Amino acid sequence: MTQTCxxxxxVNGEIVSQQVPTRMNLVDFLxxxxxxxxxxxxxxxxxxxxxxxxVDGVAVRxxxxxxxxxxxxxxxxxxxLANNPTGRALQNAFQKHNALQCGFCTPGMLASAxxxxxxxxxxxxxxxxxxxxxxxxxxxGYQSIVDAIADVLENASS
Amino acid sequence: MKVxxxxxxxxxxxxxALVLLSRDDADVQALAGGQSLMPMMNFRLAQPDTLxxxxxxxxxRGIREAANHIEIGAMTRYAMLEASDLVxxxxxxxxxxxxxxxxxxxxxxxxxxGSAALADPAAEMPALLIALNATITxxxxxxxxxxxxxxxxxxxxxxxxDEGELIKxxxxxxxxxxxxxxxxxxxxRHGDYAMAxxxxxxxxxxxxxxxxxxxxxxxxxxLDVTAIAETLEGQSATDTDIVEAACRAIGxxxxxxxxxxxxxxxxxxxxxxxxxxxxxxxx
Ligand SMILES: Cc1cc2nc3c(=O)[nH]c(=O)nc-3n(C[C@H](O)[C@H](O)[C@H](O)COP(=O)(O)OP(=O)(O)OC[C@H]3O[C@@H](n4cnc5c(N)ncnc54)[C@H](O)[C@@H]3O)c2cc1C
Ligand code: FES
Ligand code: FES
Numbered sequence: 001m002t003q004t005c006x007x008x009x010x011v012n013g014e015i016v017s018q019q020v021p022t023r024m025n026l027v028d029f030l031x032x033x034x035x036x037x038x039x040x041x042x043x044x045x046x047x048x049x050x051x052x053x054x055v056d057g058v059a060v061r062x063x064x065x066x067x068x069x070x071x072x073x074x075x076x077x078x079x080x081l082a083n084n085p086t087g088r089a090l091q092n093a094f095q096k097h098n099a100l101q102c103g104f105c106t107p108g109m110l111a112s113a114x115x116x117x118x119x120x121x122x123x124x125x126x127x128x129x130x131x132x133x134x135x136x137x138x139x140x141g142y143q144s145i146v147d148a149i150a151d152v153l154e155n156a157s158s
Numbered sequence: 159m160k161v162x163x164x165x166x167x168x169x170x171x172x173x174x175a176l177v178l179l180s181r182d183d184a185d186v187q188a189l190a191g192g193q194s195l196m197p198m199m200n201f202r203l204a205q206p207d208t209l210x211x212x213x214x215x216x217x218x219r220g221i222r223e224a225a226n227h228i229e230i231g232a233m234t235r236y237a238m239l240e241a242s243d244l245v246x247x248x249x250x251x252x253x254x255x256x257x258x259x260x261x262x263x264x265x266x267x268x269x270x271x272g273s274a275a276l277a278d279p280a281a282e283m284p285a286l287l288i289a290l291n292a293t294i295t296x297x298x299x300x301x302x303x304x305x306x307x308x309x310x311x312x313x314x315x316x317x318x319x320d321e322g323e324l325i326k327x328x329x330x331x332x333x334x335x336x337x338x339x340x341x342x343x344x345x346x347r348h349g350d351y352a353m354a355x356x357x358x359x360x361x362x363x364x365x366x367x368x369x370x371x372x373x374x375x376x377x378x379x380x381l382d383v384t385a386i387a388e389t390l391e392g393q394s395a396t397d398t399d400i401v402e403a404a405c406r407a408i409g410x411x412x413x414x415x416x417x418x419x420x421x422x423x424x425x426x427x428x429x430x431x432x433x434x435x436x437x438x439x440x441x
Contacts, residue, residue: 002163022166025196044159045197046264058237058266064196065267068166069213112263133348134261 007071011036012080020067027051027062029070030077038078038107042136049135052108053077059115078107086117086152093148101139109135113149123153161199168211172218172297172326178210180299180322188212188324190233190272193264218271218326221245226332232271232325237262239270248332251290251339251357255282258341261349271325274310277317279414280351280375282343284311288380289357289372290330297326314378338363340435343375344427346418351375353419354427356435363439366390371432376413376424383411386432395436404436405429 008017016034025044030036030053042048044063051062054076081087090113093099100106109132116131128149129142137145169175179186187206189195190213198204212218218233221242228248230239239245240256259265259273259282273283274294287294287307294305296319310318319325333339343355352375361368369387372380386407393400408428415421 003165005166021163023161023163025161028160044200046193049261049263052263059263060266061193061263063200064192066166066192066196068168069192069211115262130257130348131262134263 005068005071007068009070009072010074012076012083022066022068024067025063026055026065026067026070026075027053029067030062030075033067036077036079040104040107042104047136048105049108049112050105052111052135054111054114059111076111078110081110081114084114086114089152089155090114090117090148093151094145097144097148097151099140099144099148105135105137105139109137109145113152116149117152117156121153123150125150128153159200159202161196162202162205164199164206165208166211167208168214170214172215172324175210175212175215176297176299176322176324178208179324181208182321184208186210188275190275191235191264191268193260193268194272194276194278212324223248224329227329228332229327229329230270231327232274233269234271236260236265236268236270240265249290249330250333251286251341251359252330254339254341255286255357258282258343258345258349258352258355264349270328274328275317275319275325277311277313277315277379278351279314279378279380280355280416282352282355282357282374285355285357285372285374285380287328287330288382289359289370291359291370292328292330294328295326296320296323298323302326308382311379316379334361336362338439340439342431342435342438344431354424354431356428356431358435358439360439364394365392366395367392373408373428373431376428377411378414381411381413383408385410395440401433401436405432408432 003022004019005022006019027039039053040050042050046061046064052059053062055073112132112135125146128146184207186208189209189211218231220231221244222229246253292307294310305318338360340358343352345352354375356373359370371386372382374380386404389404389407413421413424
C-alpha cells in the first residue's frame with residue numbers, strides 16, 4: 001500500500017499543507033497538487049535541468065527531491081521569481097535577447113541564472129556557460145541565453 | 159519513469175538510522191543527496207523497500223580541523239566543500255576538482271559520503287580520496303572502523319562497506335606547504351562524468367617525489383598507477399622524455415572501454431590527461 005505523509009511548506013510565500021504519497025517527487029507535487037505548472041519535467045534523472053527550482057535559497061533538481069523531503073522548506077518556482085528583482089531583471093533580459101524559443105528550458109534556466117547572479121557570478125561568458133552547463137536548451141544554441149545573463153550582470157555592475 | 163513505492167524513514171539520530179539500516183529482511187537503502195540514488199530509482203534500477211533519509215542527521219554534516227587532517231562528515235555537500243575556507247587552505251586538490259563534479263544544482267545536494275559509497279568508476283571523489291591518502295570511517299550498530307581509501311574501492315559500484323554499514327566521515331590529511339597537486343579531466347560537456355581524468359598528489363615538485371597518480375573513468379574503479387609514479391620519481395616534470403615514458407607506462411595497463419570509448423581510446427585519453435595535468439603542475 002502506498003505510504004503517505006502530511007507535509008507543510010512555503011511555496012512562493014504561501015503556506016501549503018497536504019497529504020502526499022512518499023514516492024511523489026517535488027516537481028510533480030508542485031505541478032499536479034499545487035497547480036504550479038511553470039516548472040517543467042524533462043528527463044526525470046537530473047540531466048536536463050528543466051525542473052530546477054529554488055529550495056531554501058539554493059537551486060536544486062525538483063525531480064531528484066521527494067516532496068516529503070521539502071517538508072518545512074521554502075520553495076520558489078518560476079511563478080514566484082517574478083517577485084524577485086533579480087528574477088524580473090533576468091526575465092526582461094531573456095525577452096530582450098530572444099533567449100527563449102519554445103520556452104521549455106526557461107523556468108529551469110532562470111532558476112539557475114538567479115542563483116548565479118545573486119551569488120555574485122562573473123559576467124565572463126565561459127563562467128556563465130559553466131554555471132548553466134546543467135541546463136539543456138534544444139532551441140537557442142545558448143548564445144542568446146549567455147547574452148541575457150551577461151547583460152544583467154553588466155548592468156548590475158555599471 | 160516514476161519511482162516504485164517504498165517506505166520512507168527520516169531518523170533524527172545516527173543511532174536510529176543504524177538500527178533501521180541493520181534490518182536484513184528487506185532492501186533498506188540510505189538516501190544522502192539523492193543525486194545518484196533518485197535517478198536509479200526513477201529508472202527502476204534500484205527499488206528499495208525502505209529509504210532511510212540521512213538529511214536530518216546534523217551529526218553527519220560539517221568540516222572540522224584537527225592537528226594533521228580535516229574531518230569531513232559524510233553528509234557534507236559538495237557546495238559546502240566548495241565554500242569552505244578550511245578546504246581551500248588545507249585540501250587544495252578538492253578546490254581544483256570540485257567545479258568539475260556535475261553541475262551547480264547537483265553539487266547543492268550531492269554529498270561526499272554518497273559519492274564514496276556509490277563508487278562510480280568515472281567519479282572524481284574516489285580518485286581524489288586515494289590520491290590524498292584519505293581514511294574513511296565506517297559505522298554500524300556493531301561499532302566504528304577505519305578503512306584507507308586505497309582499500310575502500312573494490313570495483314564497479316563496489317566498496318569495502320558491509321551490509322548495514324554507513325560512511326560516517328572522511329578524514330583527509332592536510333596539505334603541506336611543499337606538496338603539489340595536479341588534476342585534469344576530459345568531458346563532452348562541462349560537469350559531465352569524465353571520459354578520462356587524473357588526480358595527482360606530489361610531496362615535492364622539483365624533483366618529483368612521493369607521487370600518487372590516480373586515474374578515473376578508465377577502469378572499473380579508480381586506478382592508482384604506481385608504475386607511472388615510479389617512472390617519474392626523482393625526475394623533473396618539465397622533462398618531456400620522462401613525461402612521454404610515463405605516458406607509455408599507461409599503455410601497459412589494461413584499461414576498460416565503455417559506451418563512449420573503447421579501451422584503445424581510453425588509453426590515448428589517459429595519456430592526454432596525464433600530460434596536461436603534469437603541465438598544469440609546472441605552470
Ligand atoms: C546530471 C548529473 C551529473 C553528474 N555528474 C557527476 C560527475 O561529473 N562526477 C561525479 O562524481 N558525480 C556526478 N554525479 C553524481 C553526484 O555526484 C552524486 O551526488 C553522487 O555520486 C552521490 O552522492 P549523493 O549524496 O547524491 O548520494 P545518493 O544518491 O543519495 O546515494 C548514492 C548511494 O550511496 C549510498 N549512500 C549515500 N550516503 C551514504 C553513506 N553516508 N554511507 C553509506 N552509503 C551511503 C546510497 O544508499 C546510495 O546507494 C552526477 C549526477 C547527476 C544527476
Ligand atoms: S526533469 Fe529534472 S533534470 Fe530533467
Ligand atoms: S527554448 Fe526551447 S529548449 Fe530552450
